[in-house]
Amino acid sequence: MAQAPRTVELSPVGEVELRASVTVTPTAWGTRFDWTCDYPASGGDEGIVYTLVLVDEEGGRSTAATWSWSESGSPSGLGASTALPLDRIDSVEIGLAGTEGALASGRV
Numbered sequence: 001m002a003q004a005p006r007t008v009e010l011s012p013v014g015e016v017e018l019r020a021s022v023t024v025t026p027t028a029w030g031t032r033f034d035w036t037c038d039y040p041a042s043g044g045d046e047g048i049v050y051t052l053v054l055v056d057e058e059g060g061r062s063t064a065a066t067w068s069w070s071e072s073g074s075p076s077g078l079g080a081s082t083a084l085p086l087d088r089i090d091s092v093e094i095g096l097a098g099t100e101g102a103l104a105s106g107r108v
Helices: none
Strands: 005-013 019-027 030-038 049-056 063-070 078-082 090-095 103-107
Touching: 005 090, 019 090, 019 103, 030 049, 030 090, 049 078, 063 078
Parallel strands: none
Antiparallel strands: 005 019, 005 103, 019 030, 030 078, 049 063, 049 090, 090 103
């Protein structure tokens, strides 16, 4: 029997008030992610690239998606897929491209 989608709430890890709600859907070929996020909009943010990072049960990290900063501060309709099955994903993080660490994180 197929697993039902679940919602994972990502909370800020550091000083940036970035939050996200990620719907995680198991599929026959892996896992689907659909999300919206909310972060403070401030001047000079153009060109910032965010990453959706998956952390597997062994601590391995893989980037599932990237997107650019949005003036609205609340991009929606974001989506990505991975061949990694849901039962092997420990957590989901949002970070900045080219940097270590997470801005927001949530356990799957």
